[in-house]
Amino acid sequence: MRDDVNPEVPAPRRRSFLTYTGALGAAAALPPVLAGCSAGPESTNDTGGGGAGKDRTLTAVIGYGNDGSWDPTQTASAFCMAANNHIYEGLLDTDPISRVPYPALATAVPADAGATTWRFTLRAGATFHDGRPITADDVVFVYDRILDPRTQTLAKGFFASWLKEVRKVDARTVDLVLRFPFPDGLARLTLAKIMPKHVFSRPGAWDEAIKGLAVGSGPYRQSAHHPKSNTVFEAYAAYNGPRRPAFKRMNWLTIVDAAPRVAKISGTGAGAQIADNIPYANVPRLEQGGLKVAGGSGMNNLFLMFNTRHKPFDDVRVRQALHYAIDTEKMVRVALKGHGKPSTSFLDEGNPGYRRARTVYGHDPAKARALLKAAGAENLEIEILAVNVSWIVDCLPTIKASWDAVGVRTTLAPQETTAVFTKMDQKRDYQVVAAASNPNQFGLDADLIMHYNYGPENLWMRYTRWAGDPVAERLFQDMDRATREPDPARKKSMIQDYIDVVAEQAVLYPVVHNELMTAWDPRRLTGIRPQPYPGINLLRARWI
Structure with a gap:
């Protein structure tokens, strides 16, 4: 039985469910600007293999499609949201289980969560994956898009009711001005991933983001993207933030059919070390084969x-x-x-x-x-x-x-x-x-x-x-x-x-x-925590 590409909920306001998940998106060739991306025949695609020891590629199997929207302000796609958590950063990000916020691009969590202005200073030396420095202009650019009354985004529903505006103070400092005290908003800042203005302000760039263009500041950069097949990530060498990359390379396979997804992680010839969306009926056999299977x-x-x-x-x-x-x-x-x-x-x-x-x-x-x-x-x-x-x-x-x-x-x-x-x-x-x-x-x-x-x-x-x-x-x-x-x-x-x-x-x-249910090989991986929502988070995982 097929597990469909996006069982998660649709987004509010005047855009269809399919717009946000990208479930109707074709696997057509992406624009030339998508460096490292391809939608060619699967036989020619980069599968992300290779490497040995600590440098070997981590292979993951995701039970949802990678052909949904990759635009962080729009997406509800399980695969793309999980991937974006490795590619992008918010001012604050949250622990994937407790959802407690921690400083990501910002240097500190505001001391007074009940204040009506939160001031954030950006991490010194932080750069996007193209090497350009991150500035307050990039932060304002993203929040202006989210709060723009003429632009309907999924993220707007998480911010517009309580966040009035975001102001640039200087090149590395911004103020978030609230309509009223809203401490819960701190955890929501992870949903506003900071994106480079010089990339996404170009005409047509938001459409490219939907199709797979991803340029962030997180520990991993997207190095190849093949809709309906796989997405490859590489450690970003210049990353200087709080979640250092533990894997030199990751290859995430999208396998939405349950049987081949389970087969990819089981047996002596297993080609993957972790998989999400494990059917309940397969749990005993996977555990007998030495895998750890746990639910969230x-x-x-x-x-x-x-x-x-x-x-x-x-x-x-x-x-x-x-x-x-x-x-x-x-x-x-x-x-x-x-x-x-x-x-x-x-x-x-x-x-x-x-x-x-x-x-x-x-x-x-x-x-x-x-x-x-x-x-x-x-x-x-x-x-x-x-x-x-x-x-x-x-x-x-x-x-x-x-x-x-x-x-x-x-x-x-x-x-x-x-x-x-x-x-x-x-x-x-x-x-x-x-x-x-x-x-x-x-x-x-x-x-x-x-x-x-x-x-x-x-x-x-x-x-x-x-x-x-x-x-x-x-x-x-x-x-x-x-x-x-x-x-x-x-x-x-x-x-x-x-x-x-x-x-x-x-x-x-x-x-x-x-x-x-998530399954993984405990003989090879540590630091895995099963999530109570689709996808995986490997920011605290590492090889044994």
Whole structure:
């Protein structure tokens, strides 16, 4: 079963899901400006092999496509976001697990997170991969793009509500001016990767960034890029930052089909040392072969999304009934092999902002039948439009059996992610979508996660056709008030309160949260930490 290129969530506001993930991007030849990049026949591509001892190439297998957008201000692509974390730096970056911010291009984390102006000094001697020095003009250039009201970027949704402007103080100093105190913003600075103005201000450069142009200041530079095949990285010798490169060369293969991905890391002739997105069924065999396989629990989830303009899904009782009908314990046991939990909130139970929701959809067929009867929807027929991500497909039979058991005649229609969201973008009619989501790749804070999924101009809300509902309008107002709340405890409580509304309405809501599995060879690699979101981070890893 194929794991599709980008099961992660789409971006808000007037751009389609496919624009951000690049899932429809062709593997056409890239512009000449992309030095070191190629999209030629795979047989001629640089595979990144070679080297011996500590200089040998690290080979990784990523279960998502490398042909999504590489523009850090736009991308939601799992492969590209993971790669960009090695190529680019923010003023601050965050630990991939704890998400605690640390100085990256900046020399220090602001002492007062609650201030309304944060001053940053750039690291002395820092240069981009083309050798040009990094200046305050580059920082202002990136933030101006993100905050520009005429430019719709994914990153705008993470900054525009609280960041007013970024000002140049001198050649190596900038001020970030906030609209109100927002300590959570420090961790979000990693989402604003600093890019060279002299490269990306050229006409057409942003389109080139989408296709693969990547020039950063991080420990690794992109040395070759072959869409749908592999991307090669080399240690940047002039890097003088806090995360020194441990590998002379890395070759990341994109293998979205599960069987060849597992084969590449298993057996005596394994060609890779680490792979993400490991199917649960393969874990025992890989462990028996001497590999370490570990999971990261977080926001990765199977969600249901209802078209509230298609009756009877405008009725909250119908949406609730369909959630109550699902045998989630069976789904976790059979489909996820125990690597998950039934959702008890929009947030996963490990999130710092978690509180058990007022409405929890335990398996209750009797209640489901009663709600359907009260809504006059006893003879319901549903086609579930689903993405064909392998673990989602494994979960679908449980949903069908559960709905059939309460009298809902259910048809399953799994399709490529591109096909599903093309229909959404074309505003075609549908009843229910089942898909995968994981906003943890952007951060842990609940305000970010909830605004990524809910908001008056959010793309998800456009898909659900729910944004104009009076309940939705009140919800969005409550969300904005929580964003501005200065007291951390009060803010947490306000977010939890409006999540109760999200749970009760069940317009777009998780069914289960599950683990993402990573496998690696512990005889060769150390410092590996499995992530609770797609991709890998090798900034603290090294050869043994």
